[in-house]
Amino acid sequence: MDTKLILQHVSRHIQLDNAEKDFFVSLLHTKTLKRKEFLLRQGNICKTENFIIKGCLRTYTIDDNGFEHILMFGVEDWWVGDLYSFLTQSPATYFIDALEETEVLQISKDNLDKLYNRVPKFERFFRIMLQNAFIAQQQRIHQNLSFSAEERYLNFLTKHPHLEQRLTQKQVASYLGITPVFLSMLRKKMARK
Amino acid sequence: MDTKLILQHVSRHIQLDNAEKDFFVSLLHTKTLKRKEFLLRQGNICKTENFIIKGCLRTYTIDDNGFEHILMFGVEDWWVGDLYSFLTQSPATYFIDALEETEVLQISKDNLDKLYNRVPKFERFFRIMLQNAFIAQQQRIHQNLSFSAEERYLNFLTKHPHLEQRLTQKQVASYLGITPVFLSMLRKKMARK
Numbered sequence: 137m138d139t140k141l142i143l144q145h146v147s148r149h150i151q152l153d154n155a156e157k158d159f160f161v162s163l164l165h166t167k168t169l170k171r172k173e174f175l176l177r178q179g180n181i182c183k184t185e186n187f188i189i190k191g192c193l194r195t196y197t198i199d200d201n202g203f204e205h206i207l208m209f210g211v212e213d214w215w216v217g218d219l220y221s222f223l224t225q226s227p228a229t230y231f232i233d234a235l236e237e238t239e240v241l242q243i244s245k246d247n248l249d250k251l252y253n254r255v256p257k258f259e260r261f262f263r264i265m266l267q268n269a270f271i272a273q274q275q276r277i278h279q280n281l282s283f284s285a286e287e288r289y290l291n292f293l294t295k296h297p298h299l300e301q302r303l304t305q306k307q308v309a310s311y312l313g314i315t316p317v318f319l320s321m322l323r324k325k326m327a328r329k
Numbered sequence: 330m331d332t333k334l335i336l337q338h339v340s341r342h343i344q345l346d347n348a349e350k351d352f353f354v355s356l357l358h359t360k361t362l363k364r365k366e367f368l369l370r371q372g373n374i375c376k377t378e379n380f381i382i383k384g385c386l387r388t389y390t391i392d393d394n395g396f397e398h399i400l401m402f403g404v405e406d407w408w409v410g411d412l413y414s415f416l417t418q419s420p421a422t423y424f425i426d427a428l429e430e431t432e433v434l435q436i437s438k439d440n441l442d443k444l445y446n447r448v449p450k451f452e453r454f455f456r457i458m459l460q461n462a463f464i465a466q467q468q469r470i471h472q473n474l475s476f477s478a479e480e481r482y483l484n485f486l487t488k489h490p491h492l493e494q495r496l497t498q499k500q501v502a503s504y505l506g507i508t509p510v511f512l513s514m515l516r517k518k519m520a521r522k
Contacts, residue, residue: 197471197474197475199475203475205471205474205475206474207467207470207471207474219460219463219464219467220464220467220468223460223464229468229471230471252453256449256452256453259449259452259453259456260445260449260452260456262456263452263453263455263456263459266456266459266460266463267412267416267459269463270412270459270462270463270466271412271413271416273463273466273467273470274400274412274413274466275413275422276470277400277466277469277470277473278390278398278400278422278423280470280473280474280506281390281398281400281473281506282390282392282396282398313473313474
């Protein structure tokens with residue numbers, strides 16, 4: 137199991153001794169996904185939180201008219217999952233699938249609870265992870281409410297400079313809440329500047 | 330200081346002994362706001378996290394055209410603040426003002442850090458608070474992307490059954506991302522059903 141990235145990631149926020157590291161790692165499982173393979177389907181129970189060590193995933197829903205709405209992308213060094221489904225072990229709201237061949241490290245709810253009990257420092261770690269995730273989401277809501285499509289697109293490029301080249305135009309448009317045609321117009325307009 | 334509500338609120342998630350309760354309470358300050366008074370202005374530093382014991386607050390921005398965009402309302406038993414500004418002690422993105430006479434209990438960043446160090450159980454408490462806040466926001470993003478205005482309005486009424494009567498039509502419309510005229514049309518349409 138390739139645990140180098142996740143141990144580096146954790147050590148940015150809490151210090152673990154070797155026994156704690158070993159215990160943490162013993163609770164993880166590796167899962168490999170092919171491109172287009174699902175990590176989670178709407179209606180199923182999200183049994184694990186997932187740390188991405190390689191690849192790219194998207195979290196999305198499909199509305200009554202068959203349109204996909206992308207909530208977020210996840211790349212290396214990010215956690216993905218349907219948090220509500222995971223915490224309550226109830227049916228998921230979201231689909232999560234792989235946009236590239238992807239490798240994640242998974243932790244189940246039981247194992248995460250064990251981790252909190254045995255190494256309470258992880259309360260702090262996930263408190264910090266959730267703070268960051270909350271702030272990112274609040275910025276997304278703020279931008280959806282008050283930024284133009286062009287501003288949202290520019291912001292997306294600035295915040296995730298290497299992500300666009302890993303995605304299709306349709307995926308970026310869905311994330312921004314605009315049509316691919318409109319995104320294409322925006323790109324041409326920006327190229328002229 | 331009226332600490333009954335906040336101690337009940339905390340005890341839903343972690344158990345504190347009397348010394349821990351006393352220490353926690355010693356870190357809090359009361360602040361009373363008149364209607365329309367600001368708890369925070371955009372550009373100022375958010376110096377405290379704020380637990381509402383009475384009243385109603387809104388978190389919002391004002392765009393370049395002077396339009397207000399409401400991100401959230403807060404009522405009794407909720408925390409409000411500009412988390413990014415609070416954590417980094419940098420200028421706030423959001424305005425927060427009181428829609429009614431409001432009373433909050435405030436904790437400064439230094440005091441919160443002291444609390445985490447002396448009573449690490451609060452890491453767990455705020456981890457759970459952030460989980461709930463993250464889930465609520467994710468649902469809001471999901472609904473903004475894929476629900477109609479009518480569905481968003483119905484959902485708002487269901488999730489916050491007593492909130493609408495405390496707000497103006499303009500405030501509800503801003504939260505939903507629609508015009509007051511359109512909200513009025515929705516209400517008439519729903520009344521006919």
